[in-house]
Every structure is written in C-alpha cells, then in structure tokens.
Amino acid sequence: MKALLNGARPGRAKPGSAVRAAAKAAPARAQKLLSERGVASRRHAEELIAAGRITSGGRRIKIGEKVAPDAPLEVDGARAETAVAHRYVLLNKPTGTVSTARDERGRPTVVSLVGARERLYPVGRLDSDSEGLLLLTNDGAWAERVLHPRFGHEREYEVEVQPEPTAEQLAALRRGVRLEEGIGKLYGLRLVAPGRLRLVLRTGWKRQVRRMFAAVGLRVTRLRRVRMGPLVLGPLPLGRWRELTKREVAALRSAAKAT
Numbered sequence: 001m002k003a004l005l006n007g008a009r010p011g012r013a014k015p016g017s018a019v020r021a022a023a024k025a026a027p028a029r030a031q032k033l034l035s036e037r038g039v040a041s042r043r044h045a046e047e048l049i050a051a052g053r054i055t056s057g058g059r060r061i062k063i064g065e066k067v068a069p070d071a072p073l074e075v076d077g078a079r080a081e082t083a084v085a086h087r088y089v090l091l092n093k094p095t096g097t098v099s100t101a102r103d104e105r106g107r108p109t110v111v112s113l114v115g116a117r118e119r120l121y122p123v124g125r126l127d128s129d130s131e132g133l134l135l136l137t138n139d140g141a142w143a144e145r146v147l148h149p150r151f152g153h154e155r156e157y158e159v160e161v162q163p164e165p166t167a168e169q170l171a172a173l174r175r176g177v178r179l180e181e182g183i184g185k186l187y188g189l190r191l192v193a194p195g196r197l198r199l200v201l202r203t204g205w206k207r208q209v210r211r212m213f214a215a216v217g218l219r220v221t222r223l224r225r226v227r228m229g230p231l232v233l234g235p236l237p238l239g240r241w242r243e244l245t246k247r248e249v250a251a252l253r254s255a256a257k258a259t
Helices: 019-023 030-036 040-052 110-114 141-145 167-175 210-215 244-257
Strands: 054-056 086-095 121-123 131-137 154-161 178-179 183-184 187-193 195-200 219-228 241-243
Touching: 030 054, 040 054, 040 141, 086 110, 086 244, 110 121, 110 131, 121 141, 141 244, 154 210, 167 178, 167 187, 167 244, 178 195, 178 210, 178 244, 183 210, 195 210, 210 219
Parallel strands: 131 219
Antiparallel strands: 086 131, 086 241, 121 131, 154 195, 154 219, 178 183, 187 195
8 A cells, every 4th residue: 555655556576577586596507607706717617626626615516516606615715706896917927937826836926926816817828938918817708708719819929949940941830730639830920030930829739839849840949929819918018917908808809709
C-alpha cells in the first residue's frame, strides 16, 4: 500500500532476470577468475594451479576446477582480491634481469624494477641476456590477447651478431631455419649497419632468434626488442618504465581484434 501511495507500481521480476542472476553467479574455472583478478594471464594461472600454489579457503585447487565467482582464492597463501584497478606498464628491460615476478636464485626481476604495490606480471618474456620493450600488467584478459599467437602481434628486434653475416647466411635465415618446434621464420630481415640487423618475429619460441642465428653460424651478442604490435620502445632509457596511455592500451586491443 505504501508503494502505491508513493506512486510506484507493485513490482514483478522482469522475464529472464532470475536466469541472468543465476548465470552471473555460475561457477567459473579458477584460472579465469585469477586472470580477472589480475593475478596472472590464464596460461600462467594454469601453471600456478598445476604447481599447487592456488588455494581456496586453504584447500588446494585442481586444474580445470570451477568455483563461485566470489570464492576466496589465494596465491601462496595471499588473498587475491576480487576487484582490482588495471595497470599497463611498458619497461625498457636491461640485461641481467629475469622476466618473472620473483626469482628463487635472488636475481633482480622486472617486477622489482617497477616496484608496484599491485600484483603485476610480465606479458611474455625476454631472456635474462636480452633487453628492450617488455609489458607488465594485472589485466589477464588483455595480456592473453597480446600473447596468444592467433592475435598475430609482431615483435620487432634489433640484433647484433658476430662475425659479419654473409649474403648466404642472410638468405638461409630468410628461407627459414628448422628448429625443434618447426620451421622458424624471420620477417623483414635487413642489415642496418655492419653486424647489426632488424627483424620481425610472429612466433615466440624460447630463444628463437639466438637459435636461428646459431644454426647458420652466427653468434648473437646483443638482442633488443624495439616494438610489440603497434607499441614502440622509443627513447625510454634503459631500466626505466612508464604507464601506457589509454590510447596505447586500446590500440593493442584493437589490433588484436583486427587480426
């Protein structure tokens, strides 16, 4: 009666509202929730689960297990918050740092260089002896789009080699080199100075560039990533980092959708 006096009609649930509410509360795979909470990309979250580092209320989570969207999840005993503000960081990684959040051998990590309070993690990896553009974030869905091969984000590198490459060696690299994973291919390979080349990768196999050059008799003495998709390293000093702009974040996401 009070509702009628205030001018409101007696309410009825809209058709389908209960279904939507139920769907919203439907259990989801733990790796998906970890990604949404900014812990890691789905792929890395699966590795954490497999390693026994993910629990829910102290109970160890299994691979493929589904839990409620608001279920407590812990990483090494630390609570993963259900809502986080996303950050997107571009780091000019120096050599001697490892592309992980922590290192059992005590080596400096890319996360320690940024020193963020949030739980950031690297989007992909650069070897300890490689340098250049590396992204860090706590947005798992965004990281997945950047990393997954089906989205086709190119990685451009500047490489210094010894000895000076011959025309035959360059031709062999352009044709492709057989590796354990398959035929490794380089795109846009060009000599920009004596012993210095530029090239583009569309796959991210472990130490792919170094192995390909070694296969034709060349030793990589310096490897620097200068571009990832539409993002370029630019003049950012070695060891320094900056936040991505909203336009840059959207550009990577848009480029992924376009592929």
